[in-house]
Amino acid sequence: MDLTGTLAEADWVSHRPAVFGAAYRILGTVTEAEDVTQDVWLRAADADLSEVRDLRAWLVTLAARTSYNVLKSARVRRESYVGPWLPEPLLTGPDTADQVLTDESVSTAMLVVMETLTPAERVALVLHDVFDLPFGRIAEVLGSTPAASRKLASRARARVAAVEERPRASRAETERVLQAFKAAADAGDMAGLVALLDPEAVYTADGGGKVTAARKLVTGAETIALLTARQIELRRPDESRIIEVNGQPALATYRGGRIVWLDTVELAGGRITAFRRLVNPDKLAQLGHI
Known part of the structure; x- marks a missing residue:
């Protein structure tokens, strides 16, 4: 003052x-x-x-x-x-x-x-x-x-x-898993996706009624892997890259320079236990473009 x-x-x-x-x-x-x-x-x-x-x-x-x-x-x-x-x-x-x-x-x-x-x-x-x-x-x-x-x-x-x-994975470990998940998703490698997910992993999607998204929690490595693979087929994004949100690494996926979804994860034993995908465009807008 x-x-x-x-x-x-x-x-x-x-x-x-x-x-x-x-x-x-x-x-x-x-x-x-x-x-x-x-x-x-x-x-x-x-x-x-x-x-x-x-x-x-x-x-x-x-x-x-x-x-x-x-x-x-x-x-x-x-x-x-x-x-x-x-x-x-x-x-x-x-x-x-x-x-x-x-x-x-x-x-x-x-x-x-x-x-x-x-x-x-x-x-x-x-x-x-x-x-x-x-x-x-x-x-x-x-x-x-x-x-x-x-x-x-x-x-x-x-x-x-x-x-x-809850034990918090290091930034390096989180980035490694997200990069591996991106590579497996891009290659359509279902076995690779499943291997990165805990068998009891929980998937949460927030579309806010603005875009198509699961309206209930999805559980299980195989189900989550199939769901994420189908989303790539349907929305055909251009690229994904690691950004930092809320002090932690996240995987941002873009199409036409605009972010279409954002993935954040929690890990235990090197596997994803909680997978959160934000697709509500209103919440993604303030992250900007590439």
Whole structure:
């Protein structure tokens, strides 16, 4: 802040990743998180901040309060969502230096589990476990008490514990498996695809009713291999390549320079246990073109 108590541009640039990171974790969509971030910027720019002692906490709290209101209304829309819902991918990479945008709490696997939480649980968990805000401040956002907020965070933490405790494959291992999966898919090598999938692997597709996609979870290596091979035959993509989303490698597939689906995976013992394919064009649009 400058001496007049207004928000200095340098301060905003410094804290913007935290503001966006809080909104994205709570909402699970880049577009809504960007809207919240812009709203926080406009409100902070007009506010008298002369009495604010911790600007980062103040901005994150404002982002959480705004996101909480958005999420409560978004829940109604998501209840009518066609098929499984996957988070909108956040494009990261070597230039994303701020850990608040790349740590485990922003991974696709974590955001999928976060979607099962209530809006209040999600806010309490993000503000306390990611941003280390006290429960008194969290209670102000939720309109509850510190004790109730503590219980919400504890309940949410128990729900996501399985993801946090799950062994995380290295970046190199994930890239290797994705490249091998791409090679087998391009060659129509069904045996190669099956070998890369755990026998109990689970496939989730998010088309949002905009494009054809499986509307229920698909289980089993052979079934998933056949499904992915058929999609290549039907949609005839031009190329696939590794990009980084949510701090992890992902396989992006393009046709005519436009991304048509994005694959993210979880591994155990060198095999894919969870295969997630995002094909909803609205969620893919913000990733851009080749």
